[in-house]
Amino acid sequence: MSDDAFLRVSEVSKWYGDEQVLDGVSFEMDRGDVTVLIGPSGSGKSTMLRCVNRLAEAQEGSITLDGEEVLSPDTDVDELRRDVGMVFQSFNLFAHLTATGNVALGPRRVLGLSEEEARDRAAAQLERVGLADQLDSYPAELSGGQQQRVGIARALAMEPKLMLFDEPTSALDPELIGEVLEVMRALVDEGMTMLVVTHEMSFARAVADEVVFLDDGRVVERGPPEQLFERPEKERTGRFLERIASHD
């Protein structure tokens, strides 16, 4: 545990009504790290990500990002969210806007760029994810893989310090997964700090610095991918890995 961790999640707990969804979750990441969060459905992975950008409110614990306490009531959540990009399982592209419109909205309305600057930035980000030829397409005119890449470009356009990915490929047809993972890998190579919920094991193995296994709102086990995947210490981890391996 280094004291200058870029993202430090410590003892975070969250309840929805009487149901405890997160139970003392802790992990930390350095700048440029990739952490992969795995766990069964309903184990609290999405909730954990959402606590980091305050789309969900943790009731206990602390999360610091770049030295700032995220959970403090004084934190400007809009400012926080500018610094933390999020990519959703179901893309959540703005249905009424073109690819460019989707990516430009944040720079225009949140960062206050001019219309033209925002469009230029959008075009650059879309090119970065390989969609230079789809600038004027609407979400409903794009394939799932293309939509998700627009989703990534939309998050990148805010120039975030940290990217959150919530199962970015699990709504995609298998043949479209590759193009999204490729974009994510390129981001890793550029040094982006990424917290990723995914069950794409080969991706995790290739790029993760650490894998965190969450079950029932608790961190069961965490470690480098080769260790966690090859020699899990906990029986529950092993069982879970077997289960998802048999799906591949």
Next chain:
Amino acid sequence: MAGATRPRTVGERVADADPSAGRILLVAAGALFWGWLLVSWVNRWLGGAIAPVGEPLVAPETVEGAFAAVPGLAAVAADAAFVVELTPVLAQGTWLTVVITGVSLVCGFFIAVPLAVARVYGRFSAWLSLGYTELLRGTPLLAQLFVLYYGLNLAASVPAAVSGVFPRDVVWVAILGFTLNGAAYQAEYIRGAVESVDDGQITAGRAIGLSKLESIYYVVLPQALRYAIPSWTNEFVYLIKYSSLAGFITVPELYYRADQVATETFRYTAVFLVLGAMYLALVLTASKFMERVDDRVAIPGLGVDRER
């Protein structure tokens, strides 16, 4: 299938030709109707540049003569002349009907959108919004107009700034009544559409740093208002017809004028048939217009008949 070889049946040809023929007829009728209205209105504003104010654009005798010359139409020549005699009064009444409907609809819209948003996303304001819509939708529109006109005597307190815009200040009372009432109905249609927008849209807006209100404004409403158009058109159509209730608080709109003429001439059937045709023309114009708007703003790639 290789090349169409089978000759088309007559039935198929009629089915194909029919829509376009019907369309041409409809467009021609619409052009005649609106052409007549616009020329009548402009004529009145210009103080009778085209025909003396209060006189038909075409002399009734001319029309009567023309009808009499056609064997099949000779029997209704006198009726035709009577209808032509009515046209100045009808055009004048229609002006108020159109203005009252249009202004009330637009003003009501700007009240309806916040009402709908409050209803879906508000806490306390959701209850206020609910109370407002239930009150306005749950009581008769005519009673609301009576309260504004007779009860509160609002015609006497029309602000000086807008007083005199219309020949009679009571028109403002009607506009206020239809605005407040229409807002409640419009809010219901818009609320349905707002609710149909996926929650993930707002989440995505908030995730890039938009506030909740900004997300609603930039993300939810542009979609919801599009989806609301078909059902919202109902309110447009209703308002055109309900605007006739303004006649009961002495607004000289279309219905009031026609009713007056019918009482004076005792030709109820002819007058109210023409009146019905007038409202039908207005309603058809409104719904066709909104269909066009709906097509124009449709989001590319999304099915035309998007399910809710």
